[in-house]
Amino acid sequence: MSFASIDFIIFFIVVIVGTLIIQKFFSKRVKEVFLLIASYFFYGYWDWRFCFLLMFVTISSYFTAKYKDKKGIYVLGIVIPLVVLGFFKYFNFFLTSFSNIVGHNLGVLNIILPVGISFYTFQALSYVIDVKRNKIPVENDFIRLALYLSFFPQLVAGPIVKAKDFLPQLKEERKITADNFKYGIQLIIFGLFKKIVLADHMSVFIDEVFFAPSAFHWTTLLLCIVSYSFQIYFDFSGYSDIAIGCAKCLGYDFNCNFNLPYLSQNVTEFWRRWHISLSTWLKEYLYIPLGGNRKGKIRQYINLFITMLLGGLWHGANWTFVFWGGLNGLALCFDKMLKHKKSKNIIKICFNIFITYCFITFTWIFFRAENFMIAWKVIKGIFTLQNGIIHNFFWSYLSLLVMIIATVCAIIKSRKLKNDSINGYYPVVNLNNILGLTIFLVMCGLLLILAFTGESPFVYFQF
Amino acid sequence: MHKNSNFRGGGTYRNNSYKPKINYCFKILVSCMLAFLILEFISRFYSNMPYSDKDESSSFKVTDYKYEPMENYTYALEGYGHGRINNDGYVNIEDYDSNKEVNILMVGSSQFEAFQVDIKDSVTAKLNEMLENKFVYNIGISSNLFPKSISNISPAISKYNPTDYIILEMADVKYSDKELIDILEKESNDKISSENSGLLNSVKKIIKYFYKQSLFLRLVRRQLDELTSKKTTSSKDEEIRFNEQLTWEILNKIKNTVENKVKVIIVYHPNLSLDSSGNLQFLNSEKEDVERFSKLCQENEIYFLDMSNRFREEYEKNYILPYGFNNTTIGKGHLNKYGHNMIAEELYKIIKGAE
Numbered sequence: 001m002s003f004a005s006i007d008f009i010i011f012f013i014v015v016i017v018g019t020l021i022i023q024k025f026f027s028k029r030v031k032e033v034f035l036l037i038a039s040y041f042f043y044g045y046w047d048w049r050f051c052f053l054l055m056f057v058t059i060s061s062y063f064t065a066k067y068k069d070k071k072g073i074y075v076l077g078i079v080i081p082l083v084v085l086g087f088f089k090y091f092n093f094f095l096t097s098f099s100n101i102v103g104h105n106l107g108v109l110n111i112i113l114p115v116g117i118s119f120y121t122f123q124a125l126s127y128v129i130d131v132k133r134n135k136i137p138v139e140n141d142f143i144r145l146a147l148y149l150s151f152f153p154q155l156v157a158g159p160i161v162k163a164k165d166f167l168p169q170l171k172e173e174r175k176i177t178a179d180n181f182k183y184g185i186q187l188i189i190f191g192l193f194k195k196i197v198l199a200d201h202m203s204v205f206i207d208e209v210f211f212a213p214s215a216f217h218w219t220t221l222l223l224c225i226v227s228y229s230f231q232i233y234f235d236f237s238g239y240s241d242i243a244i245g246c247a248k249c250l251g252y253d254f255n256c257n258f259n260l261p262y263l264s265q266n267v268t269e270f271w272r273r274w275h276i277s278l279s280t281w282l283k284e285y286l287y288i289p290l291g292g293n294r295k296g297k298i299r300q301y302i303n304l305f306i307t308m309l310l311g312g313l314w315h316g317a318n319w320t321f322v323f324w325g326g327l328n329g330l331a332l333c334f335d336k337m338l339k340h341k342k343s344k345n346i347i348k349i350c351f352n353i354f355i356t357y358c359f360i361t362f363t364w365i366f367f368r369a370e371n372f373m374i375a376w377k378v379i380k381g382i383f384t385l386q387n388g389i390i391h392n393f394f395w396s397y398l399s400l401l402v403m404i405i406a407t408v409c410a411i412i413k414s415r416k417l418k419n420d421s422i423n424g425y426y427p428v429v430n431l432n433n434i435l436g437l438t439i440f441l442v443m444c445g446l447l448l449i450l451a452f453t454g455e456s457p458f459v460y461f462q463f
Numbered sequence: 464m465h466k467n468s469n470f471r472g473g474g475t476y477r478n479n480s481y482k483p484k485i486n487y488c489f490k491i492l493v494s495c496m497l498a499f500l501i502l503e504f505i506s507r508f509y510s511n512m513p514y515s516d517k518d519e520s521s522s523f524k525v526t527d528y529k530y531e532p533m534e535n536y537t538y539a540l541e542g543y544g545h546g547r548i549n550n551d552g553y554v555n556i557e558d559y560d561s562n563k564e565v566n567i568l569m570v571g572s573s574q575f576e577a578f579q580v581d582i583k584d585s586v587t588a589k590l591n592e593m594l595e596n597k598f599v600y601n602i603g604i605s606s607n608l609f610p611k612s613i614s615n616i617s618p619a620i621s622k623y624n625p626t627d628y629i630i631l632e633m634a635d636v637k638y639s640d641k642e643l644i645d646i647l648e649k650e651s652n653d654k655i656s657s658e659n660s661g662l663l664n665s666v667k668k669i670i671k672y673f674y675k676q677s678l679f680l681r682l683v684r685r686q687l688d689e690l691t692s693k694k695t696t697s698s699k700d701e702e703i704r705f706n707e708q709l710t711w712e713i714l715n716k717i718k719n720t721v722e723n724k725v726k727v728i729i730v731y732h733p734n735l736s737l738d739s740s741g742n743l744q745f746l747n748s749e750k751e752d753v754e755r756f757s758k759l760c761q762e763n764e765i766y767f768l769d770m771s772n773r774f775r776e777e778y779e780k781n782y783i784l785p786y787g788f789n790n791t792t793i794g795k796g797h798l799n800k801y802g803h804n805m806i807a808e809e810l811y812k813i814i815k816g817a818e
Contacts, residue, residue, distance in 0.1 A: 215741030
């Protein structure tokens with residue numbers, strides 16, 4: 001079930017009420033079991049067969065981490081999640097690519113891609129590696145480990161919660177409290193607003209343009225790719241907000257996953273602000289093991305490039321994602337060569353932000369396009385000043401307005417707190433006073449009347 | 464409840480532990496009222512839809528419902544438009560005057576009603592501008608699709624008594640056999656669903672009044688209807704096809720109803736989409752079916768205005784699509800101001816040509 005569905009609202013209410021009853025009358029263990037069952041129910045709601053795969057990954061991580069000192073078993077702990085991910089997500093992709101190279105159709109296997117497989121396999125890997133690195137102790141409690149890997153708020157589309165961040169929370173006495181709930185419910189509502197009001201409405205326009213790019217005027221194509229940069233931000237950061245909010249309601253804390261990424265002054269900074277949980281995962285478990293910056297400049301560039309290339313592939317089994325990752329990898333290498341110094345000149349800052357935004361938005365074309373031909377049509381249409389349908393999509397401008405207001409608020413708040421760098425924040429209001437309550441209720445009402453009622457799954461579900 | 468409180472015979476609480484809770488409930492209540500007022504205010508700009516009620520005042524049904532007369536409305540759900548419902552409960556710039564002769568009567572669905580379009584950009588308004596000596600009157604209203612229009616054609620003619628033309632509109636020549644048989648067998652179909660049906664009939668008068676006044680609640684209801692209608696539409700499995708025999712009978716029924724008093728024009732405005740190469744594709748009806756329908760119209764002395772060519776021409780020359788708005792799917796939904804204008808121009812050519 002998707003977060004943006006009535007089914008989920010009912011499910012979440014049941015989980016909250018159930019947890020409240022359990023924490024009042026039963027032990028912590030009962031609560032853990034209840035949350036584990038709820039999480040498996042949530043996952044099985046898509047397809048009950050997926051639960052077996054999740055359980056298999058959990059069992060393999062549990063046992064391989066226990067015997068981490070035996071090299072063969074440790075390697076198995078790394079290989080099993082990778083094989084599961086590789087088979088379900090990439091087998092057909094590589095088979096088709098190989099078929100194209102040899103010029104012989106080898107066919108494809110009928111494999112259903114389990115929802116969220118990229119996320120929980122990465123979490124399983126992080127657990128086994130962290131245990132091996134002695135960052136966290138082995139988790140002897142199978143229920144806790146299973147709950148960490150399947151905890152429903154982050155199960156299907158992240159954020160990628162690391163074992164060292166979440167397992168200790170499970171050992172603590174975390175409860176549903178009024179304060180947690182008031183904070184969490186606001187994150188859920190704001191996240192839903194980003195997703196079902198802004199991102200979903202924009203998907204209507206973007207889907208049409210990317211379906212037939214040659215039909216549109218170059219200004220519309222330009223507006224479309226700018227809109228896509230908003231859509232993917234609102235969609236994914238909205239999902240992260242809902243996930244963080246759901247966990248908060250239940251008393252658990254997830255780290256912030258986005259921090260005003262489009263205010264980045266270079267691509268390196270962008271990747272510190274965008275999908276932070278993935279960026280840090282790639283850094284800790286791929287870039288650093290590859291050698292990081294410890295083996296000279298050239299090797300560092302190669303490591304960066306490989307990390308981003310694989311990061312691109314992680315997003316989807318398509319060469320367009322690999323290309324997108326490659327472009328970002330090249331940009332990161334370029335950044336490292338330039339060795340940016342922080343500028344205090346406002347014009348230079350604005351220029352850097354603009355250039356970075358333009359580059360990132362350009363790379364989104366490959367991220368969104370189903371194939372290189374469509375991406376090429378979009379780029380060609382813009383640069384040849386193509387004639388066609390002019391469509392000034394209202395929701396794009398509204399989203400821009402929301403983005404500007406939110407950014408200005410963030411800048412003002414950062415200045416007040418005398419922070420050097422601008423930090424995004426969750427616009428949480430005080431629900432103990434009438435003003436805060438009114439703002440919150442107005443947001444709920446706007447969500448009801450402005451929500452997009454068509455079908456539009458979360459962009460990151462496919463990953 | 465009273466376990467922890469010191470409840471005395473006098474009926475007063477000595478312990479004030481309930482006070483913060485009561486305080487908080489009061490705050491929630493005040494906030495709810497304030498939020499509701501703010502949302503009502505926003506709704507006035509976003510969707511101040513005209514309120515519809517049953518056409519019980521009329522002894523014969525012209526349409527199954529009409530709007531509350533003399534009310535202003537604003538649409539921003541698709542595009543942006545505003546206007547005023549006339550004294551007769553329909554969307555017309557001019558009020559209805561029973562002493563004034565109606566020359567052309569427009570009958571149709573939300574497309575002729577100019578739903579989501581400014582009243583000045585509607586086909587009716589445009590035709591009134593173009594045909595200076597004729598009075599064009601519109602009774603098009605949401606949900607009054609082609610089969611429904613035909614069912615109600617007889618009372619419409621009796622009431623408005625058009626002198627020159629009656630213009631009907633359709634987006635598809637294919638219907639289920641059941642729909643067509645219903646038209647032939649009944650004088651008027653069952654009530655169509657509109658904002659007044661279902662919930663309103665089953666709730667008490669005061670709630671009905673409150674609902675009528677609250678644009679916010681009506682918008683929420685609309686959103687819920689949209690969600691539920693998607694589920695019901697997908698489960699509907701009646702076969703939709705072009706039935707030549709039944710279609711001929713229906714067109715013949717129209718011919719007999721008007722009895723050569725007025726000419727009938729059927730405007731066919733097909734839905735469309737773009738293919739991946741950017742070419743225009745017409746949806747719903749096959750070209751052959753449209754041609755056969757056109758032939759049947761000819762046999763029954765009905766003008767058939769097929770907008771396909773005009774739509775295609777306008778797209779290929781000027782990249783203008785007749786449907787869709789700046790806040791919805793490109794080329795889909797209701798007719799936009801360009802679509803209304805194209806239809807008005809083509810109708811004008813036919814009417815002038817006939818003269």
